[in-house]
Structure formats: C-alpha cells, structure tokens
Amino acid sequence: xxxxxxxxxxxxxxxxxxxxxxxxxxPDRPKQFLPLVSDQSMFAETLARVGDARRFGPxxxxxxxxxxxxxxxxxxxxxxxxxxxxxxxxxxAIALAAMGLAGDGAMLVMPSDHxxxxxxxxxxxxxxxxxxVAAGWLVTFGIAASAPETGYGYIQMGETLAExxxxxxxxxxxxxxxxxxxxxxxxxxxxxxxxxxxxxDAFLAALEIHAPDILAASQAAFDKAVIEGxxxxxxxxxxxxxxxxxxxxxxxxxxxxxxxxxxxxxWSDVGSWDALYGLAAHDADSNAITGPVRxxxxxxxxxxxxxxxxxxxxIDNLIIIADGDEVMIVPRGQSQAVxxxxxxx
Amino acid sequence: xxxxxxxxxxxxxxxxxxxxxxxxxxPDRPKQFLPLVSDQSMFAETLARVGDARRFGPxxxxxxxxxxxxxxxxxxxxxxxxxxxxxxxxxxAIALAAMGLAGDGAMLVMPSDHxxxxxxxxxxxxxxxxxxVAAGWLVTFGIAASAPETGYGYIQMGETLAExxxxxxxxxxxxxxxxxxxxxxxxxxxxxxxxxxxxxDAFLAALEIHAPDILAASQAAFDKAVIEGxxxxxxxxxxxxxxxxxxxxxxxxxxxxxxxxxxxxxWSDVGSWDALYGLAAHDADSNAITGPVRxxxxxxxxxxxxxxxxxxxxIDNLIIIADGDEVMIVPRGQSQAVxxxxxxx
Numbered sequence: 263x264x265x266x267x268x269x270x271x272x273x274x275x276x277x278x279x280x281x282x283x284x285x286x287x288x289p290d291r292p293k294q295f296l297p298l299v300s301d302q303s304m305f306a307e308t309l310a311r312v313g314d315a316r317r318f319g320p321x322x323x324x325x326x327x328x329x330x331x332x333x334x335x336x337x338x339x340x341x342x343x344x345x346x347x348x349x350x351x352x353x354x355a356i357a358l359a360a361m362g363l364a365g366d367g368a369m370l371v372m373p374s375d376h377x378x379x380x381x382x383x384x385x386x387x388x389x390x391x392x393x394x395v396a397a398g399w400l401v402t403f404g405i406a407a408s409a410p411e412t413g414y415g416y417i418q419m420g421e422t423l424a425e426x427x428x429x430x431x432x433x434x435x436x437x438x439x440x441x442x443x444x445x446x447x448x449x450x451x452x453x454x455x456x457x458x459x460x461x462x463d464a465f466l467a468a469l470e471i472h473a474p475d476i477l478a479a480s481q482a483a484f485d486k487a488v489i490e491g492x493x494x495x496x497x498x499x500x501x502x503x504x505x506x507x508x509x510x511x512x513x514x515x516x517x518x519x520x521x522x523x524x525x526x527x528x529w530s531d532v533g534s535w536d537a538l539y540g541l542a543a544h545d546a547d548s549n550a551i552t553g554p555v556r557x558x559x560x561x562x563x564x565x566x567x568x569x570x571x572x573x574x575x576x577i578d579n580l581i582i583i584a585d586g587d588e589v590m591i592v593p594r595g596q597s598q599a600v601x602x603x604x605x606x607x
Numbered sequence: 608x609x610x611x612x613x614x615x616x617x618x619x620x621x622x623x624x625x626x627x628x629x630x631x632x633x634p635d636r637p638k639q640f641l642p643l644v645s646d647q648s649m650f651a652e653t654l655a656r657v658g659d660a661r662r663f664g665p666x667x668x669x670x671x672x673x674x675x676x677x678x679x680x681x682x683x684x685x686x687x688x689x690x691x692x693x694x695x696x697x698x699x700a701i702a703l704a705a706m707g708l709a710g711d712g713a714m715l716v717m718p719s720d721h722x723x724x725x726x727x728x729x730x731x732x733x734x735x736x737x738x739x740v741a742a743g744w745l746v747t748f749g750i751a752a753s754a755p756e757t758g759y760g761y762i763q764m765g766e767t768l769a770e771x772x773x774x775x776x777x778x779x780x781x782x783x784x785x786x787x788x789x790x791x792x793x794x795x796x797x798x799x800x801x802x803x804x805x806x807x808d809a810f811l812a813a814l815e816i817h818a819p820d821i822l823a824a825s826q827a828a829f830d831k832a833v834i835e836g837x838x839x840x841x842x843x844x845x846x847x848x849x850x851x852x853x854x855x856x857x858x859x860x861x862x863x864x865x866x867x868x869x870x871x872x873x874w875s876d877v878g879s880w881d882a883l884y885g886l887a888a889h890d891a892d893s894n895a896i897t898g899p900v901r902x903x904x905x906x907x908x909x910x911x912x913x914x915x916x917x918x919x920x921x922i923d924n925l926i927i928i929a930d931g932d933e934v935m936i937v938p939r940g941q942s943q944a945v946x947x948x949x950x951x952x
Contacts, residue, residue: 569932570915570933570934572934573630573933573934573935575947576938577925577937580922584915584934587914587916588918589915589916589929589934590917591925591936600918603918
C-alpha cells in the first residue's frame with residue numbers, strides 16, 4: 263500500500279449511548295469508553311486503528327456533549343472534537359465533521375464501538391476505496407456476512423467497479439430470519455457496518471441534493487459554533503432543527519455514485535454480552551472471566567466484575583455481570599433480556 | 608399441659624460459628640444471629656420458643672466471647688450469659704450452665720440455630736420428658752426422621768419407659784447412605800437433634816463418672832469466673848484445659864439412665880442454603896426471594912441479597928446469595944460447595 267499524498271481524515275462517531283451491555287454500559291458511560299474486549303476501550307482501539315500517520319491525519323471525533331470527560335484523555339491524538347448538544351443520528355453528525363475539512367479531503371467515517379480484529383484487511387479495503395473516493399464516489403464498507411443475522415442492515419453488491427469494489431445494487435433494512443437466510447445464500451449480500459469513506463465536498467453535495475434541511479441546520483449550527491481549543495460546540499438551537507436521520511436514509515440509499523467495498527476483517531459491533539463472550543479469551547473450560555471471580559466445576563460462562571467478588575460452583579453457560587452494586591445473570595443466548603432490566607423499575 | 612411448679616431453665620447453646628451459609632454466615636456473624644428464615648434471627652426465635660413464664664424460667668445462654676454484641680440486645684430476656692473464652696464443644700459449655708443452677712433444677716439444653724415449626728409439639732415433648740427428668744434420667748429429644756440423611760447422628764429407640772418416651776438403645780454416628788436407609792426403614796430410629804433435658808445435678812454427676820477431666824476444668828473455670836452484670840466470664844486458662852468433647856460422646860452414650868422422647872415438630876438445623884430454600888416462602892414460580900431482586904422467566908430459585916441488586920432472566924433452580932460485596936451462585940442441590948469458597952483464597 264503506497265501512502266496517499268493527502269492523508270485520510272478519520273471521523274469517529276461516538277454518539278452511541280446504548281444499554282445492551284447493561285449493567286456496565288449506561289447512557290452516561292457507553293460501551294465505547296469501557297475496556298470490554300481488551301484492556302483498552304473500543305474508543306481507544308478505534309483511534310489506534312487509524313493512528314498510522316502515513317495513511318491518516320489526526321482524527322475528528324463527534325461525541326455527545328455529556329461524554330466530554332471520556333474523550334478528554336485522547337485529546338493529544340485528535341484534531342477536533344465536535345460535541346453534539348443533542349443526538350440527531352449520523353447524517354447531521356457527519357455533516358458537522360465535513361464542514362470543518364478542506365473541500366476535497368477524504369473522510370473515513372466509522373463508529374467508535376466496533377471491534378475489527380484484522381486491521382490489515384481494513385487498511386487494504388481503505389486502499390481499494392481510495393481511487394473511487396477521489397473520483398467522487400460515496401463508499402461504504404460491506405462486512406462479510408457470516409450468519410443470517412436479523413439485527414443488521416444488508417447491502418446487495420452490484421456490478422464490479424474495480425477489483426474488490428462494487429456498485430451498491432440496493433440497501434436492505436434489517437430483515438426477518440427468512441430473508442436474512444436467502445441473502446446469505448445468494449452470496450452477493452454483505453452487512454452494513456456503518457463505515458463510510460468519501461470526499462467531504464462529495465458528501466455535502468449529496469446532502470444538499472437529498473437532504474437539504476439537514477445540511478441547512480448543520481451549517482447554521484456549525485457557523486454559530488463556539489470553539490474551545492480542540493472542542494467545537496455547535497449551536498444547540500440550530501442543530502436541534504435538523505431531522506434525526508441516518509446517513510443511510512439521508513444520502514447513501516438515494517445518491518447515484520455509491521460503491522461498496524466488501525471486507526472480511528473480524529468485525530463485531532459487540533452488540534450484546536453474547537457477542538462479547540464470542541470475542542473474549544476463554545480458559546480450558548470455555549469460561550471467559552474478568553475481575554474478582556472464582557469458578558469451580560463450571561464451563562461456558564462469561565463472568566465479569568469490576569468489584570463485587572463472584573464465587574460460583576457447578577454453573578454452565580451463564581452470563582454473570584457485576585458492576586458497582588448491580589449483578590445481572592442470564593443464560594448465554596438470552597442476553598437481549600438485559601434491555602428490560604436497564605430501564606430500571 | 609399443667610405448669611411445673613418449678614420452672615424449667617432453658618440453656619441456649621450459641622457456640623456455632625459455621626460457614627455453611629456463606630457468604631451470609633461467617634465466624635464473626637454466625638447464622639443464629641441472622642434473620643434467615645423469618646424477619647427474626649434464629650437466636651431470637653429460640654428464645655421466644657421458651658418464653659412462656661408458666662413453663663420456663665429466664666434462659667441461660669452460652670456463647671462465644673466474640674459474639675457478645677449479638678447477645679446484648681436480648682439481655683432483658685436472659686438470666687445469665689456465659690461467654691466462653693474458647694470453643695470446647697458442648698459438654699464443657701453445658702457443665703458451666705449446670706454449675707450456675709440450683710442442684711435439682713431441670714435444664715432444657717438446645718442449640719440456637721435450629722428451626723422448630725411446631726412449637727406445641729415441642730412443648731408436648733418437654734412435658735412427656737419432665738417426669739423422667741425429675742427421676743434423674745438424662746433425656747434427649749429424637750427428631751422424626753423424614754429422609755435417609757447422612758449428615759445427622761441417629762438414635763435407636765429401645766423399650767418404652769412411658770407414653771412417648773423410650774430408653775435409648777444406642778446412638779449411631781453419622782451413617783453412610785445405605786445404613787441411613789436401613790435405619791429409616793427400621794422405623795425405630797430418630798435423628799439426634801442436639802436437644803437435651805435433665806436435672807443439673809444429674810448431668811454433673813454423670814459428667815463426674817464419665818468425663819471427670821471435663822468436670823474439673825469446667826469447675827475451675829467457673830470458680831475463677833469474672834461476673835459483669837448478667838455476664839459470666841469463665842477463667843480462660845482453666846477452661847482451655849477441658850478436652851473439646853460433645854455431650855453425646857462425653858455423657859449420653861455412656862450413662863445408664865438415658866431416654867429419648869421422639870417428636871415430630873417441623874425441625875430443621877438450616878444446615879445449608881438448600882435447607883433454607885425448603886423452609887422459605889415461595890412465589891408462584893417457586894422462587895424464594897429476599898431483598899433487592901428482580902427475576903423474570905425464572906423458577907425454583909433461592910435469591911437473597913442484603914444490598915447488591917440482582918437482576919436475572921431465564922434462570923432456574925439456582926441459589927444466588929449476595930452479602931456485602933460477595934455473590935455466591937450454585938445450582939440447588941449443590942450448596943455444600945460453599946465450604947470451599949468460605950475458606951477464602
């Protein structure tokens with residue numbers, strides 16, 4: 263891979279505030295800032311993944327204003343931190359980032375809470391995307407689909423534009439199980455992983471055509487923004503005027519020159535404790551243990567604690583998560599149940 | 608039941624410091640002082656069981672010196688608290704209590720950490736025992752054996768001495784499963800529940816014959832004891848000289864006039880979390896829950912917490928105990944495993 267003369271600007275979207283990894287993940291402490299998969303947070307690993315200065319410029323982060331303390335520690339690796347005054351989904355967030363960049367600079371937009379095990383494969387995919395990006399295409403990265411998941415959007419790959427790059431035939435919403443299986447069987451569908459690459463001017467031009475209200479609100483918020491060192495605080499009143507719409511709906515599904523680069527890179531969105539069990543290191547009894555945990559005669563468990571000591575005997579295939587003074591227990595395969603607990607009561 | 612002209616003196620043995628109900632029960636906070644079965648401690652319930660002034664005099668407690676704070680709150684219901692400087696098993700403990708009583712006063716000796724659901728049946732058994740006690744017999748109460756338990760000693764009932772009172776044919780150590788089944792099938796065996804009744808002078812006389820070293824050490828400890836209000840603190844050096852032997856070994860298995868009063872009174876020694884599950888109130892899904900616990904789609908669980916919030920979904924037949932910053936999890940039927948955890952590491 264030869265370095266691009268003009269470095270790619272990573273844009274890291276850190277707006278997520280989900281509770282699918284409750285009790286550890288909470289709105290004020292979302293999963294991208296927790297050391298869940300390794301001893302580093304996924305936010306830090308996302309930054310490290312685009313830390314090679316021969317390929318990438320300093321990153322821009324778009325984060326919720328409430329998460330400023332979590333971003334603070336990474337300040338020296340960042341060109342700018344855009345603090346959203348409220349959540350408006352991805353299209354307005356990316357628009358704010360694009361407005362701060364030089365017109366034809368390439369942006370690599372990615373979530374902050376995903377795992378990519380094979381960084382070299384990711385970099386190869388970026389290199390394949392680069393010529394089309396330079397030519398004004400909007401590129402999405404299509405994750406090699408390993409199972410008929412119903413929790414992801416899919417992308418059908420159309421004609422080949424270059425080696426390892428296809429035109430997008432269509433975007434498919436989260437399917438039911440039957441459609442998901444059909445798409446996996448077809449062989450020409452990939453998962454929509456929410457990673458994009460395009461020139462800032464190409465994205466803003468597409469936004470002007472397909473979602474001018476988002477562009478107008480974001481531009482007003484940007485123009486009236488307050489700058490505090492590396493922080494940019496968009497005008498709250500103006501930004502709130504933007505419809506809360508994803509980049510997929512607002513632009514990618516409507517624009518003409520949209521390409522997909524399929525890539526198999528050990529991707530996971532770490533969307534559940536079950537997913538985390540799959541990513542974690544296991545001992546000889548297939549237990550994945552973190553923190554003060556004692557297990558005997560037990561197998562296949564995910565047990566994590568950041569304080570409470572957990573002692574268990576004779577248990578199999580359970581997920582046990584202790585955080586502060588909360589303990590959550592579900593069988594593996596049922597970790598979606600945490601959403602009912604996270605809401606409180 | 609007509610009240611005895613001379614009240615029976617309850618002697619409550621509170622020396623136990625087991626960890627079979629770890630993490631709640633610990634050496635410095637043994638199970639008799641915890642509200643495990645009801646909202647009262649078993650110590651308080653044991654006292655209440657012998658609180659009828661027409662039948663019983665004020666009780667004597669023999670407790671470990673370290674448990675003085677736990678006894679303090681019951682002071683106004685007690686005649687005397689004997690604080691053992693060290694654990695020497697039951698024979699020396701009962702000897703200390705006997706020395707403080709009038710010579711032919713009847714003592715009812717009982718552990719502080721057992722449950723008796725049918726107090727009327729207990730009182731009836733005491734009434735049956737009284738005439739033999741007055742005649743100098745050493746009486747033990749035989750618990751109706753409901754299952755071939757290997758964790759208890761057994762008593763074989765011999766000839767009938769009076770209605771509902773038998774001579775003891777023999778004491779049997781904790782048996783293996785096969786012998787336990789044979790004894791249950793025989794119909795003439797009961798469990799040794801560690802409850803005794805005899806005249807103080809009869810017990811001390813038997814001790815002099817069968818275990819004079821225990822009598823001598825206990826007498827020296829008693830004679831040199833320090834009195835602090837209701838508290839009696841035996842001399843530590845003298846008491847330590849006593850061999851640590853149970854009343855069963857020291858006296859009951861050797862003496863001549865030993866009787867057993869069989870009684871079916873809903874007895875339990877609450878010897879495990881499994882036993883506690885059996886005693887607890889259950890909801891419609893057979894869960895027994897105490898404290899800040901949320902369960903959904905779960906059945907047959909014992910879940911207790913005194914602080915940590917426990918949220919579980921889709922779990923069945925587990926024992927989950929949270930105390931302070933400890934959580935213990937075992938399947939029901941395996942609660943003997945806690946002993947391995949209680950030891951620390």
